[in-house]
Amino acid sequence: MRYSNYFIPTLKEVPAEAEIASHKLMLRAGMIRKVASGLYTYLPLGLRSIRKVEAIVRQEMNRAGSIELLMPIVQPAELWHESGRWDHYGKELLRFKDRHGRNFCLGPTHEEVITDLVRKHIRSYRDLPLNLYQIQTKFRDEIRPRFGLMRAREFIMKDAYSFSATEASLDDIYQAMYRAYCLIFERCGLDFRAVEADTGSIGGHASHEFMVISETGEDGIACCASCSYAANTELAEVKPMDGTGPFEPGTSELKKVETPGKKSVDEVTIFLGKKAMELVKTLIFIADERPVAALVRGDHEVNEVKLKRVLGAESLEMAGAETVEKLTGAPVGFAGPIGLPMEVRVVADHAVACMKDFVAGANEGDAHFVGLNWKRDIEPPEFHDIRVITAHDPCPRCGGTIEIKRGIEVGHIFKLGTKYTEAMGATFLDSNGKARPIIMGCYGIGIGRTAAAAIEQNHDERGIIFPAPIAPFEVIISVINVKDKKMMSLAEGIYVALSGSGIDVVLDDRDVRPGVKFKDSELIGVPVRVTVGKKALTEGIVEVTDRSTMETRLVGCEDVQCEIESILR
Numbered sequence: 001m002r003y004s005n006y007f008i009p010t011l012k013e014v015p016a017e018a019e020i021a022s023h024k025l026m027l028r029a030g031m032i033r034k035v036a037s038g039l040y041t042y043l044p045l046g047l048r049s050i051r052k053v054e055a056i057v058r059q060e061m062n063r064a065g066s067i068e069l070l071m072p073i074v075q076p077a078e079l080w081h082e083s084g085r086w087d088h089y090g091k092e093l094l095r096f097k098d099r100h101g102r103n104f105c106l107g108p109t110h111e112e113v114i115t116d117l118v119r120k121h122i123r124s125y126r127d128l129p130l131n132l133y134q135i136q137t138k139f140r141d142e143i144r145p146r147f148g149l150m151r152a153r154e155f156i157m158k159d160a161y162s163f164s165a166t167e168a169s170l171d172d173i174y175q176a177m178y179r180a181y182c183l184i185f186e187r188c189g190l191d192f193r194a195v196e197a198d199t200g201s202i203g204g205h206a207s208h209e210f211m212v213i214s215e216t217g218e219d220g221i222a223c224c225a226s227c228s229y230a231a232n233t234e235l236a237e238v239k240p241m242d243g244t245g246p247f248e249p250g251t252s253e254l255k256k257v258e259t260p261g262k263k264s265v266d267e268v269t270i271f272l273g274k275k276a277m278e279l280v281k282t283l284i285f286i287a288d289e290r291p292v293a294a295l296v297r298g299d300h301e302v303n304e305v306k307l308k309r310v311l312g313a314e315s316l317e318m319a320g321a322e323t324v325e326k327l328t329g330a331p332v333g334f335a336g337p338i339g340l341p342m343e344v345r346v347v348a349d350h351a352v353a354c355m356k357d358f359v360a361g362a363n364e365g366d367a368h369f370v371g372l373n374w375k376r377d378i379e380p381p382e383f384h385d386i387r388v389i390t391a392h393d394p395c396p397r398c399g400g401t402i403e404i405k406r407g408i409e410v411g412h413i414f415k416l417g418t419k420y421t422e423a424m425g426a427t428f429l430d431s432n433g434k435a436r437p438i439i440m441g442c443y444g445i446g447i448g449r450t451a452a453a454a455i456e457q458n459h460d461e462r463g464i465i466f467p468a469p470i471a472p473f474e475v476i477i478s479v480i481n482v483k484d485k486k487m488m489s490l491a492e493g494i495y496v497a498l499s500g501s502g503i504d505v506v507l508d509d510r511d512v513r514p515g516v517k518f519k520d521s522e523l524i525g526v527p528v529r530v531t532v533g534k535k536a537l538t539e540g541i542v543e544v545t546d547r548s549t550m551e552t553r554l555v556g557c558e559d560v561q562c563e564i565e566s567i568l569r
């Protein structure tokens with residue numbers, strides 16, 4: 001490819017619409033352009049990267065026994081009525097009518113269409129298992145699309161659906177998909193974790209999310225430094241701490257002290273000369289219209305997902321200031337376990353059970369209790385795991401050290417079960433001739449999101465640092481003076497040789513200043529730059545620059561390919 005004939009409209013300025021690095025850089029590097037909110041054109045450079053991700057995904061899916069097909073983006077409402085999702089999917093499902101007045105939608109996912117296909121052709125257990133996938137454009141009418149390809153309305157996704165006769169067969173396919181996903185993200189050159197997305201309350205780990213590690217990730221991940229345990233911080237289990245047994249009495253006397261205007265954990269503990277871990281934080285929630293007081297240690301956070309599950313509640317929200325005042329008799333910031341009305345259900349975290357001589361709000365304006373102890377001063381409430389895991393907690397699997405990282409979800413594998421096959425009557429005859437619903441699994445990868453996440457994980461102030469396997473080009477040859485015929489022909493020679501040996505190379509033959517060429521090559525993140533200048537003519541030497549380290553080496557023309565391959569592989 002010759003740069004001068006190609007289309008790479010780079011931008012100097014950061015577009016105002018972009019908030020995160022990958023979005024800014026994809027716009028600046030001329031990879032994508034916005035058409036409307038959440039809708040993007042993939043420019044040639046962006047498309048090259050996306051096609052490379054697709055190629056890796058396709059290879060590993062095929063290798064893992066999944067079979068490619070392609071379904072339409074427009075789907076008839078009838079199928080969605082059968083699954084029951086037409087009325088329940090919400091506004092993300094873009095519904096419309098055709099010229100005959102029939103209802104259709106743009107597919108946000110394809111369970112209905114594929115289940116309809118499979119039910120028409122699968123008869124017996126002998127026809128199973130079957131694992132089908134597609135790489136296709138999806139549409140979800142996000143209320144607030146943002147972050148470029150991270151949360152677009154139209155996006156490219158790989159979605160696979162498996163069909164099995166037995167749970168054991170589903171397990172096998174699930175494991176095969178898990179391994180394929182690990183290979184895919186490894187081959188894309190990404191630092192990722194497979195995260196348990198379901199803590200297994202229904203037995204087994206029915207779902208994993210694949211997260212690219214990045215500081216800007218939306219999800220917190222608790223990773224063990226010793227074993228492979230990784231879980232979303234919203235779900236990560238916290239084991240009750242060892243050490244002091246629960247309800248051991250302390251030595252201090254219970255006292256009510258004045259804490260004028262001190263509401264937050266920091267304000268109260270600094271004022272009283274205590275540590276955050278010596279205070280019990282009392283938060284008032286409304287769960288299914290009933291009041292709940294959640295007690296956690298001052299340095300811990302309530303995990304609303306866990307609290308909701310413990311309470312068995314449909315809805316859970318923090319109580320408003322007025323409600324808190326009505327229930328506790330004090331303004332927000334002074335709630336505590338002593339003297340709450342009977343109607344308030346009190347739920348405390350395991351860590352709170354081991355506290356003694358602690359501080360808590362007095363349910364009275366500008367007052368806290370100190371020297372508070374369970375049993376001696378107040379009956380202990382019910383204790384559960386209701387808090388967010390921290391880096392101080394042990395790994396729930398092996399007791400190792402937990403690290404808290406942030407991640408971007410790029411893939412998700414999920415044991416669906418018989419939800420769709422039962423609703424849509426997709427059955428098979430087992431070996432006894434009895435009809436049973438087919439057992440499904442589904443497996444998604446966001447293709448554009450993977451490219452964006454790679455940039456989010458790999459960039460610097462100069463621009464993108466593409467992992468070589470998904471870089472739009474592997475090598476860029478920058479010619480210092482394109483008007484110098486000898487220099488140009490030398491560069492062309494290197495270009496032809498590299499292309500001939502299967503390296504994806506672009507020749508920057510534009511008649512612009514070298515500084516402009518260097519800036520562009522760094523912005524678009526080509527892993528290796530070969531600079532052909534005067535030394536090439538006089539000494540047969542070119543400069544080879546590694547984008548990830550920005551280290552430059554002088555290399556003889558005959559060794560260029562060797563040097564490039566050592567950087568790329």
Ligand SMILES: [Zn+2]
Binds near residue numbers: 224226228
């Ligand atoms: Zn562990």
